[in-house]
Amino acid sequence: MIEIRDLHCYYGAIEALRGINMKIEDGAITCLIGSNGAGKTSTLKSISNVVCRTGGIIYDGVDLSHLRDIQIARQGVIHVPEGRGVFPGLTVEENLLTGTVNWHGLFGKGRYDQDLAEVYELFPRLQERRNQLAWSLSGGEQQMLAIGRGLMGRPKVMMLDEPSMGLAPLVVAELFEKIVEINRERGITILLVEQNAKLALKVSNYAYVLEQGCILLEGPAEELRYDPRVVSAYMGTGAH
Structure with missing residues (x-):
């Protein structure tokens, strides 16, 4: 449904994304995980065109690269930002x-x-x-x-940025049940940015691992969930 081609994102002279390529499959939950500052939020902001960026963003055959943020929302790509x-x-x-x-x-x-x-x-x-x-x-x-x-x-695509931030574990569990329901019962494609890597990988179909503005790893979420590199780097304290 969304194909990202050679995406770069800039905050002044700082390059936050360095030519990433991604595909968000129709009807799936795709998650982005990585450490703070890896470029996860910048990816969502780039799709919504609220930051300076270059590269191709193709959504359902439509090039979003030159559309304004409200025009992108009207295409059915809805951004739920970090911090509510x-x-x-x-x-x-x-x-x-x-x-x-x-x-x-x-x-x-x-x-x-x-x-x-x-x-x-x-x-x-x-x-x-x-x-x-x-x-x-x-x-x-x-x-x-x-x-x-x-x-x-x-929305046809809903981009969720850190929905679990600052919430108690029981609340997070309830919230993620609703996110899965939105995807499975309403057929809405989900692009999920989440610091809680273990939980994100548990509910997702496919995953990308970002570090320093680049894609470090990608693959089926179930496989990355047990990848020793992912477990060691992202599933320490705070994973539920």
Whole structure:
């Protein structure tokens, strides 16, 4: 579904990605793992075109290289950023409705009601707190809200950046069950950036290991999960 060709990413004079090549298969969960600063988040930002980058990004036959970020979102490539990024002064439901901004004029309110119902079915706690301000939610609930807002954009591909960050293990386990459900039951392709390498490899079909802006390893996630190099480097303290 997405093919990345010779992708470079820059922050001023710093080159964060150094000519990486990747394929994100339709209907799969693909994960990016690596140490801090390896280029994982930069890969997602490059696909969304919110950083300076060069190279080819082909999505479902369409070249995204010269499209603006909102145009890319309208193609169905939705980015759920690191740190959740909810609007603290808006209610849960208002936050969810901001996810429909890309579709203004395309669907009536009835379409939004159906999308809201589907998000609330996936995350019942959001429905219970629909009139609560986002700042008052727990970290796990805010992450659910961020993912729910992404779903309101009706994605074909959802890019999730560090969804487990700062969350308790039980909350992380619940959240990842929902991510797998989004993929398997809704048919949404997932590109997952995750510091918890063991968990990411457990739920993914294919994986890339990034280091210093380059792809160090790639392969079926089940194989990399037991690769001694991956186990030694990325599955220490903090893996669940």
